[in-house]
Amino acid sequence: MRDMSKKRSVLPRRKSLFAALLLTAGLFSPSVHASEKLKIGYNNWVGSAGVFVAQEKGFFKQAGLDVEFVPFKGPSDAIPPLVAGHIDVALTTADNVVLVNARSGSDLKIIFATDTSNGADAVVSKKNLTSLADLKGKTVAVTQNEVNELLLLKGMEKAGMKPGDIKSVNMDPDSAGAAFIAGQVDAAVTWEPWISQAVAGGGKVVFSSAQVPNLILDVVTVSPATIKNKSRAIAAFLAAVDKGTAYVRSNPDEALPLVAKRLEVKPDEVKGMLVGVRLYDMAGNARLLHDKVAAQTLDNISAFYSSHKTIPKTLKGSDMVDGSFIPAH
Structure with missing residues (x-):
């Protein structure tokens, strides 16, 4: 830093x-x-x-x-x-x-x-889903119409995906992180400390704020x-x-x-x-x-x-x- x-x-x-x-x-x-x-x-x-x-x-x-x-x-x-x-x-x-x-x-x-x-917000997915493209047709918890959805949409845009390619479930970042860890969704857009907890539990970061500075x-x-x-x-x-x-x-x-x-x-x-x-x-x-x-x-x-x-x-x-x-x- x-x-x-x-x-x-x-x-x-x-x-x-x-x-x-x-x-x-x-x-x-x-x-x-x-x-x-x-x-x-x-x-x-x-x-x-x-x-x-x-x-x-x-x-x-x-x-x-x-x-x-x-x-x-x-x-x-x-x-x-x-x-x-x-x-x-x-x-x-x-x-x-x-x-x-x-x-x-x-x-x-x-x-x-x-x-x-600079990485403290991210899209985390199940370990068998190794990229954003793998989220097609999957259920993703995200706070709709807020910054976390913007991060997700930016990542999907970079991956050549459209918003309709996923099943979006509206949750605040904390609830999204908790839902992912509980196995209720395939992926979540969340923040720390949920990211670290998700990774520790076998999840994978497939896109983060470090890839879109500021x-x-x-x-x-x-x-x-x-x-x-x-x-x-x-x-x-x-x-x-x-x-x-x-x-x-x-x-x-x-x-x-x-x-x-x-x-x-x-x-x-x-x-x-x-x-x-x-x-x-x-x-x-x-x-x-x-x-x-x-x-x-x-x-x-x-x-x-x-x-x-x-x-x-x-x-x-x-x-x-x-x-x-x-x-x-």
């Missing part, structure tokens, strides 16, 4: 927004002002390790924030409450931003990427109203997350048990799961957001969903990215 924890002084290259936000958030000083409240919607995903460590180590509190975490089962479940204004921030996936903006006319913005899946991008998403009304708190939140990510890299012996506590697994399992993701810090986000990498990912997702009639129109990726909280590199 690349080490991107080195700090860089880049404030003079931005106009005044980022510097002003940091100054008003009290991030250049240990002193804090009255705590600001943020409600964060999340699901248990190893790529949020920096967020979990920031909470467990008190980095949010140090930044003058009172952060309330609202749990959801999957990355899409936090989107409706975000649109309705019941939460301030959603830790979700880029594809969900495309889906809601295209379908409802919402204008959600991606302001940060926590990580990208397709499954985990992001911090907010509404324009939150950007306008809580910019200081958002800047403080992202700085604390960046600090948490750096801590994961520099102090793994202490950080991994903290993440394991949140995921309800063993620290060694977290270590293994982190191999399947690439964590992004501020420097990584500068490349993603300012060099248009995230926008291109969104363009690809939008075009793909549009071609499959999943969304009524194609959206422009750059319209869904707000890099104002990220210093230039």
